[in-house]
Amino acid sequence: MVNVRDPDLMLNYLEVLLKHSNFTKAASELYISQPYLTQLIKRIEKELGAPIINRHRLPFSLTEAGQIYYQYLENLSAEHQRLALQLARYTNDSTEIIRVAVLESLGTFLLPAILPRFLKDHPSVRIQVVEGFPHQSEERILNDQADLYMGQTPETLNYGIHPYINGGENYYVIIPATSKFYQPGLFILDPSTYNLDDLLQEPFVLSSAESEIRHQVNSLFQNRKLVPKVVMVSNSVITVANLAIQGGLGDFGRQHLKRIKETPINLYPLDPSLIQIRYFIGAKKERPLTDAMRDLIAAFQSANLQMKIH
Numbered sequence: 001m002v003n004v005r006d007p008d009l010m011l012n013y014l015e016v017l018l019k020h021s022n023f024t025k026a027a028s029e030l031y032i033s034q035p036y037l038t039q040l041i042k043r044i045e046k047e048l049g050a051p052i053i054n055r056h057r058l059p060f061s062l063t064e065a066g067q068i069y070y071q072y073l074e075n076l077s078a079e080h081q082r083l084a085l086q087l088a089r090y091t092n093d094s095t096e097i098i099r100v101a102v103l104e105s106l107g108t109f110l111l112p113a114i115l116p117r118f119l120k121d122h123p124s125v126r127i128q129v130v131e132g133f134p135h136q137s138e139e140r141i142l143n144d145q146a147d148l149y150m151g152q153t154p155e156t157l158n159y160g161i162h163p164y165i166n167g168g169e170n171y172y173v174i175i176p177a178t179s180k181f182y183q184p185g186l187f188i189l190d191p192s193t194y195n196l197d198d199l200l201q202e203p204f205v206l207s208s209a210e211s212e213i214r215h216q217v218n219s220l221f222q223n224r225k226l227v228p229k230v231v232m233v234s235n236s237v238i239t240v241a242n243l244a245i246q247g248g249l250g251d252f253g254r255q256h257l258k259r260i261k262e263t264p265i266n267l268y269p270l271d272p273s274l275i276q277i278r279y280f281i282g283a284k285k286e287r288p289l290t291d292a293m294r295d296l297i298a299a300f301q302s303a304n305l306q307m308k309i310h
Helices: 007-020 023-030 034-048 064-091 104-121 134-142 196-200 212-223 237-244 254-260 291-302
Strands: 096-102 125-131 148-152 161-170 172-176 203-207 229-234 250-252 265-269 276-284
Touching (some): 007 034, 023 034, 096 104, 104 291, 161 291, 203 212
Antiparallel strands (some): 148 276, 172 250
């Protein structure tokens, strides 16, 4: 593989080149010479043994090899950042690193609601976010590879983790415009509109078996003695939501639906007694917490995390 000392710099070179589709203009914005940029790309292509830029057609685009190389640079950049955060725990006595394990789709909602104010009040603290499935986050907490864990459905937590609970939301069934149950001109349906069992016997698009949402959805089907007709499964809840609005029902919470509210869909609210999301931040039992960790837990507990769709 090509020796890359600064993946962020190389990513910037590629992005500017793709933006301008012109070596001279890209070099000018990057404050380097056009021959240098041209030779750099050629050298990388020679070492990789394949072209990385489609430059014989406008606009420029990455070749398949270029996409692989670009992903390699992104991974390398992320590894460098993780290494810097890990070393900071030992090289900078004034900086405290708090490692927070979280599910990616949940983190996009919870972290922005909590971290900005916390970090403003704690300028010497840095947060290292570690994304993964719930079982991975639990393992990281129990093995001291993470300090805190933000998740949902505390009922399923390992007994070795203590949850601090705040907020939550209800589940909805997405009914796409292609469904026979779809009602034009409406967004949120009244629960009395349909019999839930009738909806649950339709084709469903669901998240992967490892996700917390899927565990709860499986329990819903099992309690009603129904077998779901699963037509598609994905690790990405956002992908599942977007697939569901095209055809096939899906069960989701509010944070997964906020990006697609303008799409013609119906939302059928599920009874909270049947299935509900509750958020928590968890720490390993009997592990000493720093003052900053306690403050982050307090920030989580005081945040407005009770989400509703209107």
